[in-house]
Amino acid sequence: MEHEAIGENRTRPTLTLLLTARRCPVECVFCDLWKHNHPGATPVGSIPHQIRGATASLTSPVGTWAIKLYNGGNFTDPLSIPPADWPEIAELCKPFERVIVENHATMCGERLLRFRDLLSPQLEVAVGLETSNPDVLARQQKQMTLDDFAGAAEFLQRNEIALRCFVMLQLPHANPKKCVDDAVQAVIHAAQAGAQFVAIIPTRSDTPAMQKLIATGEFVSPTLMQLETALHDSLSQIRTDDSGCVVTADTWDIEMVRHCPTCQDARIKNIQAMNSRQQSLPVSRCDRCGS
Template sequence: MIQDFSETTKLTTAEILRLRGSKNVVSSTRPYAFIVEQERAANGEIEDVATVFLTNSECPYRCLMCDLWKNTLDHSVDSGAIAGQIRYALERLPGTKHLKLYNSGNFFDARAIPKADYREIAELCSAYDTVVVENHPALCGQSCVALNELLDGRLEIAMGLETIHPEVLPLLNKQMTLERFAEACDFLVANSIAVRAFVLLRPPYLGEEEGIEWAVKSIEFAADCGVGCVAVIPTRSGNGAVEFLAEQGVFTPPRLSSLESVLEIVLKEPKTYRVFADLWDAERFSSCDRCVGARMERINNMNLTQTIQNPVVCDCAELVSD
């Protein structure tokens, strides 16, 4: 891994776009997916959470590691389209107390969701105690407050912190500083809006041990900013730019055991916030077919209980290594 960041060349937005593959075919009248999963709620109960993956225009921020653009449109949707997608999904999902509305971008980007649509969206969400949406820190303002006031439940905004590593964060093309992230958290908390954050495990340019170390530091930074929930996401290939960096020798996917290690470190002492490991497609990060199922189950149990579980015993090579 790179040690001298002064010699590192940042990929430009144009280069990130050039390295992409093709998008999937999606429709502006339908969400591209919707699911129900269990999650430990803020009250400590394990509850069902419905997630609707909305089809929307592409995010204007071209983050280096992002692959969410694959299920987006090249144009803005018509007014009322997002409410129609939400209605379509909720009619087909079982009832839950919590709802996530993820639009592969920023909920409060007016080009993605017109403010005039907030009232209808809020009415559709009236049965939920919590409504989680995703947003860039730069777009956290009065529109967030406006939606929160319309909701019967509480609004929670999920933001990508990614990493607090001082050299790596600027290389991710995130167009965000740690100061801006902290300011957004302060604003949201002051307006009674809950905050969750996304943290990357082993982003490009970091080794395995560094990846664990900086993921833990980033989680602690988020908590200090008032974040009540942190999701740790193993950095994945699949968007073109990350594969290019792998070819250059500055990216290697993290190990599944490293995801375990991050949770173990953070959960050593009781916390006022929750930390979850993202297990979507996480089997790909294991090098051992014998213990991958047990490791996935262990991580899931730590997510749900927020306590360290008995370790998985295996003679495989699931060890921290660069």
């Protein structure tokens, strides 16, 4: 369980479930989530079984909580989350205030409405925007355009389904010197499309494909200072625009992000403070690395 920011100094208890399901058929260059899933179709009953196992030990009332059903792919992919399981999934999620699932922009359609209509809680859909640079996006094997994203955002807004977005810090084939500005522009793009929450995720390099891109110079891992700066600049812009969008930097395995050992702890603490306060705080200075 985590306390996820929902505004300035306001958080929501959130139970995040990383479900084992069918591997996502959209094989983005940068993605490593396939390592936690399997290539075959998810058996009927498997997903409810996983949810029951994760929620059985909860002792606190969850009426104000959110639950994330993350399957490393797309909720409306019937081979990943069998529609036959939806009624039971909805029943298991009934005590929560909000249900968050992830979906590809091109899969945000009528099937989502059928699942929404089974739910008592508010439905929120997480969509990977990744970047607002159309040329860089086209090189990620994501099988999505910015027009696809705009269509998904409009569909969700029209049907009163909340939107959250993932933005990547430093994608393959992008200019590493512009990664902070690119991430900030993507955050603004998502907020203007109606996203209520945007997470900035430093691109990881722990797959063979990413290691090859590093070897050819087509990918440079982002730094902790760049992540801190991207969050600072995004929050500054969002607060100026007064969009109400929450912006955070993803802290999953944050110790693995490329860093200077002298300023690592200070930067992580500053990122965590900005995440929770939703205020841009001065970026850490370091004499050793010159940042």
